[in-house]
Amino acid sequence: MARPSVRVAVTGFGGLDNPExxxxxxxxxxxxxPQGLTIEALGYDPWLTGAYSPGLVDRVHLAAPLAxxxxxxxxxxxxxxxxxxxxxLLPCLxxxxxxxxxxxxxxxxxxxxxxxxxxxxxQVVTKGALPLFCYENAIATPRTQFVASVSDVPxxxxxxxxxxxVKGMVAGAKRANNREEAYAEAIRLNEIWGGGVLLQxxxxxxxxxxxxxxxxxxxxxxxxLLRKLGVNWRGKSSIGAVVDDPDFERDARAxxxxxxxxxxxxxxxxxxxxxxxxxxIEVNNRFPSWILVSHWAGCNLPAMLVREILGRERQGPxxxxxxVAYVRDVEEVAVPExxxxxxxxxxxxxxxxxxxxxxxxxxxxxxxxPSVRVAVTGISSFNxxxxxxxxxxxxxxxxxxxxxxxxxxxxxxxxxxxxxxFKAVFQLPTVQEPxxxxxxxxxxxxxxxxxxxxxxxxxDVERFIGIRxxxxxxxxxxxxxxxxxxxxxxxxxxxxxxGRRDWDAFYVPEAALIRxxxxxxxxARVLGFPLVVKGLVHQAQTVYTQPAAEAAWRRLRxxxxxxxxxxxxxxGEEFAVSVVCDDEHRIVASVAIxxxxxxxxxxxxxxxxxxxxxxxxxxxxxxxEIGxxxxxxAEFIRDAFRERxxxxxxxxxxxxxxxxxxxxxxxxxxxxxxxxxxEAPLAGAEDERALFxxxxxxxxxxxxxxxxxxANGMVTHA
Amino acid sequence: xxxxxxxxxxxxVRLERSADCRGGLLIDIPSAALCQCNGSAWExxxxxxxxxxxEQLIGLLTTGYAVPDATARHDVSTFIRQLRSIGxxxxxx
Numbered sequence: 170m171a172r173p174s175v176r177v178a179v180t181g182f183g184g185l186d187n188p189e190x191x192x193x194x195x196x197x198x199x200x201x202x203p204q205g206l207t208i209e210a211l212g213y214d215p216w217l218t219g220a221y222s223p224g225l226v227d228r229v230h231l232a233a234p235l236a237x238x239x240x241x242x243x244x245x246x247x248x249x250x251x252x253x254x255x256x257x258l259l260p261c262l263x264x265x266x267x268x269x270x271x272x273x274x275x276x277x278x279x280x281x282x283x284x285x286x287x288x289x290x291x292q293v294v295t296k297g298a299l300p301l302f303c304y305e306n307a308i309a310t311p312r313t314q315f316v317a318s319v320s321d322v323p324x325x326x327x328x329x330x331x332x333x334x335v336k337g338m339v340a341g342a343k344r345a346n347n348r349e350e351a352y353a354e355a356i357r358l359n360e361i362w363g364g365g366v367l368l369q370x371x372x373x374x375x376x377x378x379x380x381x382x383x384x385x386x387x388x389x390x391x392x393x394l395l396r397k398l399g400v401n402w403r404g405k406s407s408i409g410a411v412v413d414d415p416d417f418e419r420d421a422r423a424x425x426x427x428x429x430x431x432x433x434x435x436x437x438x439x440x441x442x443x444x445x446x447x448x449x450i451e452v453n454n455r456f457p458s459w460i461l462v463s464h465w466a467g468c469n470l471p472a473m474l475v476r477e478i479l480g481r482e483r484q485g486p487x488x489x490x491x492x493v494a495y496v497r498d499v500e501e502v503a504v505p506e507x508x509x510x511x512x513x514x515x516x517x518x519x520x521x522x523x524x525x526x527x528x529x530x531x532x533x534x535x536x537x538x539p540s541v542r543v544a545v546t547g548i549s550s551f552n553x554x555x556x557x558x559x560x561x562x563x564x565x566x567x568x569x570x571x572x573x574x575x576x577x578x579x580x581x582x583x584x585x586x587x588x589x590x591f592k593a594v595f596q597l598p599t600v601q602e603p604x605x606x607x608x609x610x611x612x613x614x615x616x617x618x619x620x621x622x623x624x625x626x627x628x629d630v631e632r633f634i635g636i637r638x639x640x641x642x643x644x645x646x647x648x649x650x651x652x653x654x655x656x657x658x659x660x661x662x663x664x665x666x667x668g669r670r671d672w673d674a675f676y677v678p679e680a681a682l683i684r685x686x687x688x689x690x691x692x693a694r695v696l697g698f699p700l701v702v703k704g705l706v707h708q709a710q711t712v713y714t715q716p717a718a719e720a721a722w723r724r725l726r727x728x729x730x731x732x733x734x735x736x737x738x739x740x741g742e743e744f745a746v747s748v749v750c751d752d753e754h755r756i757v758a759s760v761a762i763x764x765x766x767x768x769x770x771x772x773x774x775x776x777x778x779x780x781x782x783x784x785x786x787x788x789x790x791x792x793x794e795i796g797x798x799x800x801x802x803a804e805f806i807r808d809a810f811r812e813r814x815x816x817x818x819x820x821x822x823x824x825x826x827x828x829x830x831x832x833x834x835x836x837x838x839x840x841x842x843x844x845x846x847x848e849a850p851l852a853g854a855e856d857e858r859a860l861f862x863x864x865x866x867x868x869x870x871x872x873x874x875x876x877x878x879x880a881n882g883m884v885t886h887a
Numbered sequence: 888x889x890x891x892x893x894x895x896x897x898x899x900v901r902l903e904r905s906a907d908c909r910g911g912l913l914i915d916i917p918s919a920a921l922c923q924c925n926g927s928a929w930e931x932x933x934x935x936x937x938x939x940x941x942e943q944l945i946g947l948l949t950t951g952y953a954v955p956d957a958t959a960r961h962d963v964s965t966f967i968r969q970l971r972s973i974g975x976x977x978x979x980x
Binding site for chain 1: 916
């Protein structure tokens with residue numbers, strides 16, 4: 170067999186909903202070097218969900234933690250290199266770059282090539298040092314102050330004025346509108362990164378980024394300029410478009426020249442609304458996680474960097490072309506437990522082979538088999554991953570389904586661009602009144618002939634309950650609970666009242682609804698600490714002290730939440746059971762999972778199927794009493810002290826991980842469709858050796874298409 | 888003697904009417920500017936595509952939408968500021 174011509178090791182495959190850049194770098198390499206490429210993925214724990222993307226990497230390896238010191242890092246890397254030789258190392262995490270820069274000459278001796286900046290150049294772009302670099306080089310930058318001790322943040326923040334940005338010393342930044350927010354965010358960021366925080370002036374404007382590669386002599390090999398179009402709750406760019414902007418390019422090139430850099434680089438700017446001045450706000454010493462768009466812009470920076478390192482890049486300076494954009498969505502895969510177990514035990518495992526994705530050409534239903542066109546709502550992963558994406562993925566494997574349509578609300582719905590899932594996506598009105606919704610559904614039915622709707626957000630379930638009878642008259646099937654059953658699973662009613670009942674396999678932890686600061690203080694004294702403070706829509710936070718409980722209350726009030734739920738903290742591992750109930754309120758299909766990895770907002774990004782018959786039976790008893798019909802998810806913690814399950818929440822819809830039910834052999838959305846069609850449920854045989862893993866995946870979109878949905882009320886993929 | 892300034896959209900800017908014909912989209916691919924516009928904004932953009940003075944834009948609002956002169960002046964000024972902030976306008980202020 171011929172020796173592969175390009176062998177690369179890449180780091181940075183974790184990060185869950187805040188993806189590390191390695192996954193995108195590897196994807197760009199696969200597209201930019203289509204032949205003879207092998208990729209070794211390096212990480213620090215087995216949950217490198219990006220590395221499990223089918224066909225992306227050849228092998229996955231655990232590296233030595235950076236905290237173990239340079240010698241340990243080098244020794245492990247050389248060990249991996251001996252077993253699976255690679256020619257180029259692309260570190261993609263901020264904290265790794267100084268380490269590998271320091272180790273560069275020794276890596277070279279071992280046959281591992283890199284192109285990284287010198288240590289003194291890395292030092293000038295650290296968050297703490299950047300303001301000085303900007304001052305010395307007359308580069309516009311927002312006023313910034315370093316605060317070493319977090320307890321000093323309220324004082325300095327008041328001097329600074331609001332709003333301001335609070336930034337961690339390595340990563341993370343959040344806007345704070347008052348002293349309380351600034352202090353809370355400073356505590357959070359300092360706990361993660363240490364070393365104090367930075368307070369930075371807010372420049373109101375659009376955000377722009379430049380990704381660049383500098384050659385060994387410091388000159389610019391290529392660059393891609395990007396404008397952030399959609400920034401999510403975390404402040405991260407989930408949607409961005411490549412721009413052609415001579416002023417921006419001139420500024421980026423001038424800064425690069427002053428940096429005397431080598432290798433990949435990202436410059437982050439804000440362009441003031443007031444005078445269009447670009448302010449440099451951050452310099453990152455690695456590729457950004459949006460780097461895949463550089464391939465679609467005709468300027469694949471990771472591939473160019475690898476060729477440059479190998480001495481094979483012959484092209485002159487290049488820049489990405491405007492007109493393409495990326496939208497960050499998710500990819501969900503089933504990973505054999507052996508892969509993760511082997512990686513954890515032996516330190517190396519094979520990557521996942523390329524699998525055939527869901528075909529856009531659906532299998533025709535067998536003669537006599539019913540076939541239905543289904544529409545689903547909740548089709549975005551812009552902030553949180555919504556269940557409609559997983560439902561659509563599961564329905565792609567349901568022979569009873571002729572086509573799946575998306576029902577969206579705006580251009581930030583990432584499902585708009587999922588041609589693999591949806592035949593078309595239609596815009597629903599955002600107003601709450603039932604009249605416009607029904608009118609719109611009638612028009613969509615006339616266009617696409619939809620015969621069934623599965624609402625996949627709590628709010629949509631409520632909206633569609635309101636027009637259920639009208640939909641039935643139109644011949645559109647639904648699988649919805651009654652309005653009273655829906656009200657009974659609302660956590661506002663369920664949790665404070667159910668504490669009196671015991672449900673055999675589970676109990677409901679004590680909880681209370683809070684409507685004032687005084688009530689919070691009193692209830693916290695009764696329930697003790699730690700205490701879980703929950704907003705009624707989302708945002709659960711565990712607090713450990715009375716002042717923290719009061720601060721959480723005030724924060725949720727500032728966000729407009731009139732009521733807050735407080736619940737006794739239950740320590741333990743988390744589980745979920747998703748079910749479909751029939752007209753008699755019996756569970757006809759169910760899947761239980763154990764959550765293995767959750768993102769910062771508590772959403773499940775890795776899980777495994779488990780068998781929990783007693784828990785499911787007790788849940789069934791509760792749902793019969795509630796009178797439930799249709800899909801639902803129950804979330805539990807296995808109380809580590811009482812050794813019993815504690816019910817945390819009932820969600821009146823499928824969960825976002827439900828696509829995995831199809832991978833695991835018990836396709837619940839398909840069961841729901843069969844039930845709506847009057848077909849008998851299928852016997853499920855769950856594969857308990859399959860693990861669920863989700864990673865972020867960028868989709869290529871023409872910039873002009875980003876606006877089409879709002880303008881036309883629909884997009885089609887047919 | 889004062890000279891009347893003409894404002895004009897940059898030639899690369901595209902205007903696309905929306906499906907319901909109540910407005911449209913301003914699209915500038917090089918700067919990735921994508922703006923949805925209502926009916927009155929659409930009318931102003933139509934004028935700016937071929938070039939118009941501030942007074943002409945104000946006239947469009949006062950005559951076409953029966954907007955008081957002071958309101959129209961304020962709205963046109965805000966609108967022009969927004970267009971400048973996204974970099975799609977040629978011409979002096």
